[in-house]
Amino acid sequence: MHTSFLIIPGYGNSGPEHWQSLWQQQDACFRRVEQRDWWSPQCSEWVATLERAVAASGPDTVLVAHSLGCGLVAHWAAQTRQRIRAAMLVAPPDPEGPAAELNIQGFVPVPELPLAFPSLVVASSDDPYSSLEHAHAAATRWGSRWHNLGPCGHINGDSGLGDWPQGRALLDSLLR
Template sequence: MVGRNVAGGGAVALIVPGIGDSGPRHWQTLWMRHHPHWRRVRQRDWDHPLLEEWLRGLDAAMVEQPQPTVLIAHSMGCLLVAHWAQRSSLPVRAALLVAPPDPAEPAFPLTAQGFQTTPTVTLRFPSLVVASSDDPFGSIAYARRCAEQWGSTFVNVGAAGHINAESGHGDWPAGLVLLDGLLKSS
């Protein structure tokens, strides 16, 4: 397990969920149980994401965080982090971006407003895009393009679904290993 001061320099973590706020069996929620000092972004409506509103939610959470912060994002949270990074200058230690969804995919939520484009800006902080070869919300090629555009390291974890509770990942210890490696290299 990653400790209170995650590897290499005392950064603390902020969980950035996607649609549905990563339920009780999702690895983001399980990681927070082991690290009660980690914080989670709060959004008014987790089922109908509005980009501008979600950006304000992420910004408010970041302002409250000790700096620099490690962002741990899943699904729509990845797109949110990329959009937010275009606008904010708040310090970020690193970002773990897991299973970015492709707005062009038929499975992309129609309730998401403002997320129809993928930011192409190079992130100003170290980042790792983690993707699955059979994610119903985004192809491995799309995730690889995101990594290239964002200046992120890319990891293909094989056939792992959407890397969430529904795809059987539980507390996802392999994800903690990836996070630790990212932080040691940043």
């Protein structure tokens, strides 16, 4: 059995310069979970889409989530009976901070239950959508390992990370 990686973008999807998109282009083991509507997310619909993707991918699946995708993973984990290998959760937004202005339905409150799989939360010290304190608290509640990346904005295409080799190293460390 080989490991499959499911890319889970957040609100608005991940553009061509986003590290998630670059990882997907560079490695056929990475597949994107495609949502029907990236701009008006409905939590229950996104959870159902992720549930189908994980079922098709199998138990040796690693979720690679960004932004609202982290909240999606928390909601999915609170409802599913499926098993996965691990999840890397990058830049989880504070749903009561600036992200609250986005048109996101049903994502608040974000489940606070410990995740039933190994996980790593990666956050930036100057993320406009979340404070380090919020991201660290989420990592603690979810039972996740924690990594402060330093000042990297929202850790997206605008952050200028390219294919983000440090992120791949963090993902590799999660899987060891």
